[in-house]
Amino acid sequence: MAKKKAAVKTLPAKAAKKAPAKVASRSRTPTPKKRPSPKEQVKTTAATKKAARKKAAASESKKTKRAGAKRVFSGATTDDAWIQSADAYARHKKRAGERQKQLSEDGRDIAGDMPQVTDPKARARVSKSLRKFCDEVLPERFHLGWSEDHLTAIKKMERAILTGDNFAIAMPRGTGKTTLVIAAVLWAIVSGHKRYIALIGADRDAATKLLDGIKVELETNDRLLDLFPEAAYPIRRLEGIANRCRGQLYQGNRTYIRWTSKHIQFANVPLRGEVPEGGRTASMAVVETAGIRGKIRGMQQALPTGEIVRPDCFVVDDPQTDTSAKSRTQVNSRLNVITGTCPGLAGPGESISGFCTCTVIEPDDVADQLLNPEKFPDFHGERFQLVYEWPTETELWEEYGNVYRESMATELGMAPCNTFVKKHWKRLHAGSRVAWEVRKRKDEVSPLQHAYNLLLRLGDMFWQEYQNKPKGADDAEDLLSVDEIQVKVNGYPRLILPPVANLVTGFIDVQGECLFYAVIATARSSFDAWLLDYGTWPRQTAKYYSKRKLGKRLSQIYKGRGQEGRIRQGIMDLTADLATTDYTMPDGRTSMRIKRLGIDAAWGKSSPIVYACAIESPHRSIMLPTFGRGLDAMKMPMEFWTAKPGETLGVGYAIRPRPGGGLYALLDSNYWKSFVHARLAVPMGDAGSLSLFQPEMITTHRLIAEHYRSETRSETSNGSRVVHIWTLPDNKPDNDLFDATAGAMAMAGIEGAKLADLTVRRAASSSKRPRRRTTIKA
Numbered sequence: 001m002a003k004k005k006a007a008v009k010t011l012p013a014k015a016a017k018k019a020p021a022k023v024a025s026r027s028r029t030p031t032p033k034k035r036p037s038p039k040e041q042v043k044t045t046a047a048t049k050k051a052a053r054k055k056a057a058a059s060e061s062k063k064t065k066r067a068g069a070k071r072v073f074s075g076a077t078t079d080d081a082w083i084q085s086a087d088a089y090a091r092h093k094k095r096a097g098e099r100q101k102q103l104s105e106d107g108r109d110i111a112g113d114m115p116q117v118t119d120p121k122a123r124a125r126v127s128k129s130l131r132k133f134c135d136e137v138l139p140e141r142f143h144l145g146w147s148e149d150h151l152t153a154i155k156k157m158e159r160a161i162l163t164g165d166n167f168a169i170a171m172p173r174g175t176g177k178t179t180l181v182i183a184a185v186l187w188a189i190v191s192g193h194k195r196y197i198a199l200i201g202a203d204r205d206a207a208t209k210l211l212d213g214i215k216v217e218l219e220t221n222d223r224l225l226d227l228f229p230e231a232a233y234p235i236r237r238l239e240g241i242a243n244r245c246r247g248q249l250y251q252g253n254r255t256y257i258r259w260t261s262k263h264i265q266f267a268n269v270p271l272r273g274e275v276p277e278g279g280r281t282a283s284m285a286v287v288e289t290a291g292i293r294g295k296i297r298g299m300q301q302a303l304p305t306g307e308i309v310r311p312d313c314f315v316v317d318d319p320q321t322d323t324s325a326k327s328r329t330q331v332n333s334r335l336n337v338i339t340g341t342c343p344g345l346a347g348p349g350e351s352i353s354g355f356c357t358c359t360v361i362e363p364d365d366v367a368d369q370l371l372n373p374e375k376f377p378d379f380h381g382e383r384f385q386l387v388y389e390w391p392t393e394t395e396l397w398e399e400y401g402n403v404y405r406e407s408m409a410t411e412l413g414m415a416p417c418n419t420f421v422k423k424h425w426k427r428l429h430a431g432s433r434v435a436w437e438v439r440k441r442k443d444e445v446s447p448l449q450h451a452y453n454l455l456l457r458l459g460d461m462f463w464q465e466y467q468n469k470p471k472g473a474d475d476a477e478d479l480l481s482v483d484e485i486q487v488k489v490n491g492y493p494r495l496i497l498p499p500v501a502n503l504v505t506g507f508i509d510v511q512g513e514c515l516f517y518a519v520i521a522t523a524r525s526s527f528d529a530w531l532l533d534y535g536t537w538p539r540q541t542a543k544y545y546s547k548r549k550l551g552k553r554l555s556q557i558y559k560g561r562g563q564e565g566r567i568r569q570g571i572m573d574l575t576a577d578l579a580t581t582d583y584t585m586p587d588g589r590t591s592m593r594i595k596r597l598g599i600d601a602a603w604g605k606s607s608p609i610v611y612a613c614a615i616e617s618p619h620r621s622i623m624l625p626t627f628g629r630g631l632d633a634m635k636m637p638m639e640f641w642t643a644k645p646g647e648t649l650g651v652g653y654a655i656r657p658r659p660g661g662g663l664y665a666l667l668d669s670n671y672w673k674s675f676v677h678a679r680l681a682v683p684m685g686d687a688g689s690l691s692l693f694q695p696e697m698i699t700t701h702r703l704i705a706e707h708y709r710s711e712t713r714s715e716t717s718n719g720s721r722v723v724h725i726w727t728l729p730d731n732k733p734d735n736d737l738f739d740a741t742a743g744a745m746a747m748a749g750i751e752g753a754k755l756a757d758l759t760v761r762r763a764a765s766s767s768k769r770p771r772r773r774t775t776i777k778a
Contacts, residue, residue: 109249110237114269118226126227127191127280130158134183137223141179147436149384153177156380157184157355161193161313164353166343168370168379170360170468172386175436177357181317182213184355188313189266189287190228192280194353198299198311198345199289200337202321207289208261210317214287215264231282234267235259256304262289268304284309292319292337299345311345314354325361326730332548334366339376360468364710364733367468374544374702386466387451389433396427397452404456414443421449479713480680485705487698490530490684490691497521497583497592498530503751504583505596507626507743508574509736510603510610512563513553514538515570517578518740519594520690522748527755529679529690529745532583534704534737537574544703546734564609571599571613579619594622596747600739601625601664614662624655624750625662626743628669633716633723638668653746665750672742672749673726676708679745688755707737 117123126133131154134142149171156167161184171177188194201207217224218235225232234257238244248255250269258265266282286301286309300310316338324330338356346352356379358367371381391397400420407416421428422445432448440450455462464470480488492498501521509516518534536545538552545551554566561569575597582591597619601610607625614623631637638654648655652671658664679690692701710733711726728735 108244108247109252110234110255110269111249111251113237114233114250115225115229117229117271123227126187130154130161130184130187133187133191134180137186137221137227138183138217141183142176144438147439149175149435150180152382153180153357153384156382160353160355161188164351166354166379168356168358168367168376168381170358170367170371170381170383172384172435172466172468173359174439175384178210178213178317181315181357182210182217185210185287185315186214186217186224189285190224190231190282192282192285194285194313196286196288196299196301196309196311196313198296198314198342199287200292200296200314200316200319200342201289202292202318202324204262204289204291204294206318207291211262211264211287211289215259218264228282230269230271231266231285234269254304256284263287265301292316292334296337296341296345310347310350312350312352314342314345314352316342316354316356316358318358319356320358320361320366322361325365325367328730328732331364331366331369331731335369338366338370339379359465360470361464362470362731363712363729364706364731371468374699383468385435385468386439386454387432387434387448389431391429391448392431393424393427396424400428400449400452401456404453417449417453418443418445421445478681479677479709482702482705482709485680485708486692486701488680488684488691489694489701492530492586492693494693495532495581495583496693497532497585497590498528499585500528501530501592503748503753504532504592504594505598505744505747505751506578506594507598507740507747508571508578508600509740509743510567510571510600510606511547511736512567512604513555514547514550515554515567515574516736516740517574518737518744519578519581519583520741520744520748521583521592522753524748524751524753526687527679527748527753528687529748531690531692531704531741533581533693534740537570537577543697543700547736564605567606568609568613571610572617575599575613575617575619575623579622596624596751597622598624598626598665598667598743598747600628600743602627611658611660611662611664615660620662624747625658625664626667626746627664628739629666630670630725631668631723632670632725633718633721637671638666650749653750655750665746667743667746669739669742670724670726672746673711673738674713674724675745676738676742680708704737704741706733707735708741710735710738 122136126136131146131151134154153169153171156165156169157180159165160167169177185197185199188197199207199210201210218232219240221232225236234248234250234255237248238257238259242259245257245259246254248257248267250267253268255267255269256265257267264287266285268284270283271281284303288299288301288311290296290299300308302308319334319338320331324334342354343352356370358370360367360371360383362368369375370379371383373381400417403420404417407413425446429446429448434447434451437447440447444450444453451466454466458465490498497504498521500523503522503524504519505522506517506519515537516535517537519532521530521532522528536550538554538557540551542551554570558566558569578594578597580593582593584591599610599614601607610625614620614625617623629638637651639649639651641649641654643649644656646657652668652675654666655663656666676690679688682689684691692704695701711728714725714727716723716725
């Protein structure tokens with residue numbers, strides 16, 4: 001009998017499906033949930049918020065329907081209920097808006113919290129004095145003692161702001177001139193002395209930095225807030241957020257305050273409490289910045305009253321850069337802005353005050369010219385220096401220099417240097433005078449030591465940064481300065497010959513719009529020289545002028561002619577004038593005329609013109625066309641050249657025949673320019689001295705003195721001979737009277753004038769080189 005199969009217990013379908021999963025879940029580790037990415041989280045959050053908004057909207061809709069149903073049940077129609085609801089909501093919205101507006105205005109209105117002046121007497125005191133303003137309002141900026149230079153600068157700034165004067169000062173680096181400018185601008189504005197100040201820098205960024213310094217004081221200086229709340233408090237309420245300017249109110253009215261990176265317009269608010277003397281405040285005052293090469297013309301501001309205000313003060317701080325100081329074009333452009341554009345900012349018939357703080361970088365740069373009282377007397381220029389008198393013990397300071405260099409090289413610091421200074425204090429400081437007694441570093445013991453350390457570190461840069469006297473301006477000890485040259489005068493008036501003079505020569509330097517000339521008298525045997533006359537053709541009315549600013553030009557007196565025709569006629573007329581002038585002795589009975597007149601033939605395309613004049617002029621016998629050649633130490637002196645037939649060689653010149661007839665001369669320009677300065681350096685009364693005629697005014701000779709010092713001198717050597725090379729700086733100052741005087745001296749040499757121990761070998765046809773060298777007594 002077959003066995004029965006065992007009954008199999010079957011599970012329901014759902015249980016059968018779940019069972020394996022249950023067993024599997026016990027046998028394996030649970031899988032962790034995957035963390036959503038940041039993007040998925042953002043999407044989830046956004047979806048959740050969207051769902052919440054829909055749910056809230058649906059709930060609100062249900063409430064509205066229920067409310068409407070209740071109103072309908074109470075007897076009102078559905079349309080009337082909705083109208084009543086809309087009107088109520090509109091009234092509610094209006095009331096909420098008005099409350100919000102009032103709250104906003106209350107928050108923007110500064111009248112309720114506007115402080116009063118805490119000390120009216122102190123305000124009156126500092127408003128009258130810039131120095132007191134610096135001492136009491138800005139003590140952290142001026143915590144060191146004042147020097148005499150600082151006090152002079154403060155007086156000049158104060159006078160300029162109060163009286164409408166102009167001035168320019170050059171101060172050493174690190175003296176605080178920019179800080180003084182910030183203080184002066186703040187004082188002028190908050191005290192109500194000025195309404196609109198134009199702040200000008202070398203570029204817009206430099207001017208903006210000055211404005212930032214002013215902003216810092218207005219935002220953070222508590223003493224300024226105490227004494228001048230109407231100026232500082234509205235700015236404090238901005239909390240550095242310029243967008244709040246448009247909404248700021250005072251008693252419900254706009255203050256019209258402006259606070260940008262380039263512009264400040266002070267709030268239009270009254271002064272609470274006691275009104276100061278004069279009633280002046282900073283209300284609606286303006287400080288605006290500009291780069292000196294930017295848009296300056298047309299500065300103005302329209303006030304809410306409809307009034308148009310223009311600058312009544314301009315401040316120029318460091319108007320040039322190292323690069324611009326070397327460019328004559330930029331120098332002239334910046335000078336025109338400072339001396340022409342800025343004074344005209346106030347508008348026709350209106351006065352304006354201004355001042356410029358600067359540093360001399362290059363000879364004849366913007367600062368150097370602006371500080372010159374002869375060129376710009378209206379600016380009352382003054383130069384300040386770090387050291388006014390250097391000590392007499394120069395050798396001991398050279399020894400200090402060795403100690404300094406050794407200490408720096410061995411990383412010993414300033415201790416050995418300080419020990420040396422303390423040990424030799426009296427000798428090291430004898431005869432010295434520094435500008436600021438407290439100016440020194442913490443690791444130094446003397447302000448003079450500080451100056452010497454700067455000199456050792458910076459080299460030639462020290463003279464321009466700290467002395468306002470760039471190397472090359474008056475650096476050669478054997479060269480007279482401009483001031484010394486203009487006062488080296490003899491007792492003879494213009495055109496009058498000294499009794500010992502026996503030769504008169506002259507020279508014409510050709511330029512496009514004028515001709516420069518110089519006439520000298522000499523004693524042939526000693527080369528004593530006297531400057532008889534100099535100037536331009538056409539002759540200028542002003543005593544001081546430049547090629548850039550001529551009162552009369554060739555194009556004005558020779559109208560209808562081209563440049564070549566003007567130059568030709570100018571040479572003919574000036575030659576006739578000089579050749580027929582009688583130069584008389586003091587007794588009036590003896591007179592002489594020019595023996596030799598050199599004419600520069602190297603300017604532009606003037607050579608054919610000069611040659612033609614030398615042939616056609618009735619005074620051709622004294623005329624000699626010339627060309628300059630700057631010979632250095634590596635080139636053979638002209639007196640040692642191999643002479644060709646018809647040539648004459650001498651010290652510093654070579655005369656050659658011209659193929660078309662006549663003669664011309666080559667002049668060693670470096671030799672004759674050195675010769676002029678050597679003669680100027682010789683005291684009057686000694687052999688070989690050059691002096692100037694008696695002037696009508698003490699400043700008459702300033703022009704020619706500056707021409708004499710317009711070029712820089714350097715040395716070249718071939719091992720046995722040193723030659724000075726004269727070069728014009730990059731800013732190209734006028735040097736034409738220097739050229740004319742050197743040319744007139746060369747003409748005297750050609751005519752036989754010589755120093756007492758000067759030996760000249762002329763070689764007309766010999767090709768042998770002279771064995772004996774030329775020696776010149778300086």
